[in-house]
Amino acid sequence: MQSNQIPQHIAIIMDGNGRWAKQKHLPRLAGHHAGAKAVRRTIDAARKAGISFLTLYAFSTENWSRPQEEIDGLMKLLAQSLDEYAKEATEKNIRLWVSGEREPLPPAILERIDKTVAATAGNTGLTLNLALNYGAQQEITHAVNDLLASGKTAITPADIRAHLYHPDLPDPELIIRTSGEERLSNFLLWQAAYSEFYFTPVLWPDFDETELQKALASFQARQRRFGGI
Numbered sequence: 001m002q003s004n005q006i007p008q009h010i011a012i013i014m015d016g017n018g019r020w021a022k023q024k025h026l027p028r029l030a031g032h033h034a035g036a037k038a039v040r041r042t043i044d045a046a047r048k049a050g051i052s053f054l055t056l057y058a059f060s061t062e063n064w065s066r067p068q069e070e071i072d073g074l075m076k077l078l079a080q081s082l083d084e085y086a087k088e089a090t091e092k093n094i095r096l097w098v099s100g101e102r103e104p105l106p107p108a109i110l111e112r113i114d115k116t117v118a119a120t121a122g123n124t125g126l127t128l129n130l131a132l133n134y135g136a137q138q139e140i141t142h143a144v145n146d147l148l149a150s151g152k153t154a155i156t157p158a159d160i161r162a163h164l165y166h167p168d169l170p171d172p173e174l175i176i177r178t179s180g181e182e183r184l185s186n187f188l189l190w191q192a193a194y195s196e197f198y199f200t201p202v203l204w205p206d207f208d209e210t211e212l213q214k215a216l217a218s219f220q221a222r223q224r225r226f227g228g229i
């Protein structure tokens with residue numbers, strides 16, 4: 001049994017921006033803007049807590065079905081945020097990774113991702129992994145297709161792992177979902193095999209260091225057996 005230390009990797013399903021805005025009689029995009037502020041607070045809180053990898057579910061492959069106006073607003077916000085992270089990542093020694101499919105992300109986003117990922121590749125502090133146009137079924141299918149293309153006829157779990165978007169990303173010990181929803185929504189299906197889950201009713205724009213500390217305290221109180229006794 002593993003003792004419960006600070007997790008090396010935390011992954012978060014940031015949910016509830018729309019409901020937060022609705023409660024305040026604001027447009028949904030105002031909720032996403034407040035959500036972007038919570039992202040920055042959480043990055044700082046994770047660094048402070050000694051987390052090495054933080055994966056944030058920023059846009060799923062299913063989110064393209066939202067109204068075009070909301071998608072455009074989210075893409076604009078993501079582009080703005082990527083510009084801000086580029087600056088902050090250098091100051092704070094953060095390495096940016098992205099998990100997801102490139103198509104059909106707009107060139108304005110892809111260019112910013114490529115630039116910031118390259119510029120921060122040598123940073124040794126927190127790795128911020130943005131799940132962007134991400135779907136876990138797509139990630140696993142992508143891995144299997146890579147293996148088929150390489151001529152493999154029988155594959156092992158290790159083969160699949162080696163063809164995930166980031167084979168070097170450790171599995172998240174802890175997955176957090178905000179807003180009271182309790183499901184995985186096509187997030188990290190392979191990597192979540194032994195993850196602990198923490199669900200909170202707090203809406204994502206209200207998430208902060210105190211909430212992260214509560215999730216960590218809950219994680220540390222658990223016993224992880226990995227199928228053993």
Ligand code: FPP
Pocket residue numbers: 014015016017018019020032033035036039056057058059063077078081130179204
């Ligand atoms: C879920 O809330 C949130 C999203 C679909 C997108 C997450 C985006 C952000 C936190 C903002 C920007 C992100 C970055 C990385 C800068 P929802 O719209 O599904 O909320 P609802 O379920 O209450 O409608």
